[in-house]
Amino acid sequence: ATASEAATSTNRPAPNRMTATDVKVNVSIPEAAERAAATGADGVGLLRMEHMVLSTGETPAHYVDQHGEDAFVNTLSDAIRSVADEFYPRPVRVRTLDAPSDEFRQLQGGEDEPAEHNPMLGYRGIRRSLDDTDAFDLQLRALAQLYGMGYDNLELMFPLVADAEDVLAAKAAMERAGIDPDKRPWGVMIETPASALSAAPICETDPDFVSFGTNDLTQYTLAVDRNNEAVAGRYDELHPTVLGLMTDTIETCREYDVATSICGQAASKPAMIRELVEAGISSISVNVDAVHDAQREAKRVEQRLILDSVRE
């Protein structure tokens, strides 16, 4: 299909904007896209590639070995396209693979995966992608293929970056795949303290957006394993230090005109919405069940901010 075919065959009207802050939806499983689109969300703030790969039952390397590179690219692009269709022309932000090695170890080919003591601090996200460039380049090829078909509502997001060097390397991979970073929207997740503390150099790499991954930002900032019951009471996304990293990052991004968003679970908490809308975040992305409440809360905060400014 050409760009215009994609636009006419799948064009659905964008929902009425309810809030100045975009309220988007997270999609983990492509099959959930229809229901997510029906909420009237302003787009997909996080489409995870994990499920598309894990649901094949094979590691990327095993899959490519058995079925070939083109089949791997097509599996990804079919899954992404089904979501892009549901939302067109609303934006869909696709995140490159971020599964930890312990999840890959359960799949066919898993015996070739590293055995790590602490997979959450290990071989995942952009660090794996920049090392295992074969699998990374195929993920980007899937995106390039869809851009070629006219899906100009797709955006690209890189997980778990630590610094500007990671971001520059990811940009170079985009170029390698034939995706022009100056022409296609792309950005990175801010989910390591290092990345939040290097917001300015990261903005210098010229991303269109950053997105807070509070699930990880909280566990790494407070050194509290997000999956460990024994310390669950200490897991607090609204901890002043976690919030401070985010509000400082928003301030820096505003100086550079880089859009900011949040796609961690905490995005649906009213207190988080209040803090971040007040700080000037551009969008929040929540689970499908939380879209309407998040829209209401964002609107309430926005109206109060307007009233406060009139009264001043």
Ligand code: PEP
């Ligand atoms: C996050 O860390 O907040 C996030 C959205 O990514 P994931 O939960 O997939 O690590």
Ligand code: MG
């Ligand atoms: Mg994360």
